Amino acid sequence: MTTITAADKANILSEALPYIQRFTDKTIVIKYGGNAMIDEELKEGFAQDVVLLKLVGMNPVVVHGGGPQINELLDRIGKKGEFIQGMRVTDAETMDVVEMVLGGHVNKEIVSLINKHGGKAVGLTGQDGHFIRARKMFLKGASSDELVDIGQVGEIEKIDPSIVSHLDAADFIPVIAPIGVDASGESYNINADLVAGKLAEVLKAEKLILMTNIPGVMDKDGNLLTKLTARRIDELFADGTISGGMLPKISSALDAAKSGVNSVHIIDGRVKHALLLEVLTEAGVGTMIRAR
Helix, strand or coil: CCCCCHHHHHHHHHHHHHHHHHHCCCEEEEEECHHHHCCHHHHHHHHHHHHHHHHCCCEEEEEECCHHHHHHHHHHCCCCCCEECCEECECHHHHHHHHHHHHHHHHHHHHHHHHHCCCCEEEEECCHHHCEEEEEEEEECCCCCCEEEEEEEEEEEEECCHHHHHHHHCCCEEEEECEEECCCCCEEECCHHHHHHHHHHHCCCCEEEEEECCCCCECCCCCECCEECHHHHHHHHHCCCCCCCHHHHHHHHHHHHHCCCCEEEEEECCCCCHHHHHHHCCCCCCEEECCC
């Protein structure tokens, strides 16, 4: 193991200072998912990173997924998960599981970890105060006239940022499960990347960071694409380089960039302290997306 001297530590802190100054009082929306939510060491590291960002004056907002945990519970009850165009087909029974896992177990675990490391986290779903208003989503089928019904899957109608803003101002760290609700009180499962992207827009966030299980966006030869523009993303959509589960992730990232979020980053959550590497170092990690 490499020994880090006191002088090394002082240099590291000194190098982080310009980034701390630059992002003080800025909102950073973090989509937390993938292996970082499963591996115990990575979970602890993520919680530490979020607390540190808050302590140095930034306003982190966490939106989490929970696909593996949902799949695990579905397997236990003998139900097979199904995906269409990267979206989970969600019948009434699956929706019960989604609410139980995302709004209950996963959300509370993240809140507990952040609080354990000295933060003040508060767990929310879009049902709280109806702050994520949703409507039923239909996917486009094979023909232009065909719509595919995927159950209680929602798209975002609007987000009321006031609850999150009040929590930020009171030094709390919001931890949000991506469950929305319509005007009649019906709950909807919403892709966490879409919620993170829209929330970054309405909060006028400085950064949107999407944590994944890959180094970033890769080309067809497996090379990391470190910087992408809207035009280049359209090309990658057209030639099939971006497909499947990456479609909603990249779409939400691009929408956020076009709507005023200064920079969007897709980073590898399997790397310990990836969040700090992205925010507080020159190197950064993963793929950065800008509108132009």
